[in-house]
Amino acid sequence: MPDLRELYQELIVDHSKRPRNFGKLDGANQQAVGYNPLCGDKITVYLKMKDDVVEDVHFEGSGCAISTASASMMTEKFKGKTRQEAEELFEVFHHLVTGGAEKDSDTSGKLGKLAVFAGVSEFPVRVKCATLAWHTVRSAMRGEQALVSTE
Amino acid sequence: MLTTGVAGLATGTVTKFDVDRIRLDFPILNQQVHGKPLVYLDNAATSQKPRAVLEALRRFYIADCANVHRAVHLLSERATTAYEGARKKIQKFLGAADEREIIFVRGTTEAINLVAHSFGKKFINAGDEIVITTMEHHSNIVPWQILCEDKKAVLKVAPINDAGELIVPELEKLLSPRTKLLSMPHVSNALGTINPVREIIAMAHSRNIPVLLDGAQSAPHMAVNVQELDCDFYAFSGHKLYGPTGIGVLYGKTALLEAMPPYQGGGDMISSVTFEKTIYNRLPYKFEAGTPAIANVIGLGAAVDYLEQVGMNQICAYEQDLLAYATDKFERLPGVRMIGTAREKASLISFVMEGVHPHDIGTVLDQEGIAVRAGHHCAQPVMDRFNVPATTRASFAFYNTRREVDALVEGIEKVREVFA
Known part of the structure; x- marks a missing residue:
């Protein structure tokens, strides 16, 4: 049976209540809007890329605890990463929340604190909440103009 | 099973409405969800089917x-x-x-x-x-x-x-x-x-x-x-x-x-x-x-x-009684705001909770065996009108009980604990 404490870990609740890097970003040179039409969650991700490196990243919008915490912790993780490192993190995170990660693999090493989202895999309907910001930041990084939708 | 006519409605009482017997007509209700008795409060999305159907x-x-x-x-x-x-x-x-x-x-x-x-x-x-x-x-x-x-x-x-x-x-x-x-x-x-x-x-x-x-x-x-x-x-x-x-x-x-x-x-x-x-x-x-x-x-x-056979007037009267019971409980829940407080209402409560997104409420309630809808209910202009991204909606049917309303209220207390 899935356990609520696995999903709503202290760190997740903390980030959902006090999201980091929240709000517009001065000097952003790329941005994208992500939307989950099922629940109405909408976030904007602002990126400041310098050459191939994420110099800074912010987000704003409204969402549930899972999507807000995921966005908040993603922004912390992405600062200073290269485009390719960010793309790799996307894959590893996606793998984690969709239940693909094995406990003894080195994925948790790569993700660091983000490993707290492993509990999401027990709640399939919440995977889209956890990945909304990630799809959005990837779209911003790739310079895609269209609204990112989870559907 | 029930008295005929609309006696219940006319006298404002629903004492003849035997909800425990009604529930036996709906086999799906008798099950556990996440180890808790199912409390199905998503009837506005779809309702359960009696054996006759x-x-x-x-x-x-x-x-x-x-x-x-x-x-x-x-x-x-x-x-x-x-x-x-x-x-x-x-x-x-x-x-x-x-x-x-x-x-x-x-x-x-x-x-x-x-x-x-x-x-x-x-x-x-x-x-x-x-x-x-x-x-x-x-x-x-x-x-x-x-x-x-x-x-x-x-x-x-x-x-x-x-x-x-x-x-x-x-x-x-x-x-x-x-x-x-x-x-x-x-x-x-x-x-x-x-x-x-x-x-x-x-x-x-x-x-x-x-x-x-x-x-x-x-x-x-x-x-x-x-x-x-x-x-x-x-x-x-x-x-x-x-x-x-x-x-x-x-x-x-x-x-x-x-x-x-x-x-x-x-x-x-x-x-x-x-x-x-x-x-x-x-x-x-x-x-x-x-x-x-x-x-x-x-x-x-x-x-x-x-x-x-059950009687639409009896159903209406029973659900109105249940709605009044639930509304009274919700009015006394701190940090909870009902969206939709019309004088004439059908038996549902749409609400928002300070600091907690409806999706998270829905997940916590689900773990308590309670099925509600969290989202915009295919009515985004209504959400915009009330300036909320979404609400949680508990919608009642005539097989729901006061016990289940109590379970919902306890579930909301649990939500508060998780996000305290």
């Missing part, structure tokens, strides 16, 4: 399965009799003047689309206006947007107040000589508001404007008589009325339906076909192209029989 479906497939209106063999005759028998039951249930006014469709959505296509094709021209309200389900917005775009017609939206009630004088101002149709919900799915439709229909008719009522949320909760209401169209979904999915009803007044062109072409909707000229079938078959959802129609007939 399940048995009717089973009987059809085991004993009577054949196509309708076609063959001379016995099974087809039995299927046709059962199918047309269900139409008569639904005619009676809605108080329609004639069984030919009952058109079987997939659900409320298809019923509204049928009217938008067929009535729209015949009667809507450039510059005409169609009036809807802010409290619509998307299914009573989008078909009209498509039609208006196609016909260069104009969609007007009547506003609601902070309680989620329609502002009738504002609606009246929108009715003009160019208005060709008023399409509105009888009961709001996101707010629970029961609209004063009799008064509004009279107002529209005094200007020769026909009215379509979206009855998806009224048919399951109150006795509806389309002739007393005098609505021109009434649409509802079988699956919200304790019947099967994939079946619904469009009621339309004969004169209007006669004047409207077919919606879809195919078998059953024709009298004769040649490559030069096709003659359409008479009502209601003109609007029922192809093999219909025969088993589901028969299942819906069984649902209507069951509801009439």
Whole structure:
């Protein structure tokens, strides 16, 4: 049976209540809007890329605890990463929340604190909440103009 | 099982309503979810099915399965009799003047689309206006947007107040000589508001404007008589009325339906076909192209029989009592705000909770065995009107109990613990 404490870990609740890097970003040179039409969650991700490196990243919008915490912790993780490192993190995170990660693999090493989202895999309907910001930041990084939708 | 008549409603008591016995008619309710007894409070999305409906479906497939209106063999005759028998039951249930006014469709959505296509094709021209309200389900917005775009017609939206009630004088101002149709919900799915439709229909008719009522949320909760209401169209979904999915009803007044062109072409909707000229079938078959959802129609007939046995007035009175009980509890919950506080409400509570997103509330409640809906309820303009991204909605049926309301309230306390 899935356990609520696995999903709503202290760190997740903390980030959902006090999201980091929240709000517009001065000097952003790329941005994208992500939307989950099922629940109405909408976030904007602002990126400041310098050459191939994420110099800074912010987000704003409204969402549930899972999507807000995921966005908040993603922004912390992405600062200073290269485009390719960010793309790799996307894959590893996606793998984690969709239940693909094995406990003894080195994925948790790569993700660091983000490993707290492993509990999401027990709640399939919440995977889209956890990945909304990630799809959005990837779209911003790739310079895609269209609204990112989870559907 | 129950007293007959409307004694419960007349005396304002529901003491004769034996909910524990009612619950035995719904086998699905007797189960555990995440190790807790299931508390099903998502009835506005779809309601559960009584044994009578399940048995009717089973009987059809085991004993009577054949196509309708076609063959001379016995099974087809039995299927046709059962199918047309269900139409008569639904005619009676809605108080329609004639069984030919009952058109079987997939659900409320298809019923509204049928009217938008067929009535729209015949009667809507450039510059005409169609009036809807802010409290619509998307299914009573989008078909009209498509039609208006196609016909260069104009969609007007009547506003609601902070309680989620329609502002009738504002609606009246929108009715003009160019208005060709008023399409509105009888009961709001996101707010629970029961609209004063009799008064509004009279107002529209005094200007020769026909009215379509979206009855998806009224048919399951109150006795509806389309002739007393005098609505021109009434649409509802079988699956919200304790019947099967994939079946619904469009009621339309004969004169209007006669004047409207077919919606879809195919078998059953024709009298004769040649490559030069096709003659359409008479009502209601003109609007029922192809093999219909025969088993589901028969299942819906069984649902209507069951509801009439329990009594729609008893159901209404019991649910109103449950709503009052729940409302009283919710008013005393700190940090919880109800969205939709109309004086006349059907049995649902839509709410938001300070600092907690509806999705998280939904997940925590699910772990407590409680099924609610979290989201925009296919009514995004309502969410925008109240400036919330989403709400949590607990919608009650006549098999729900005060114990279950208590469980919901305890579940909300649990939500508070998780996010404290």
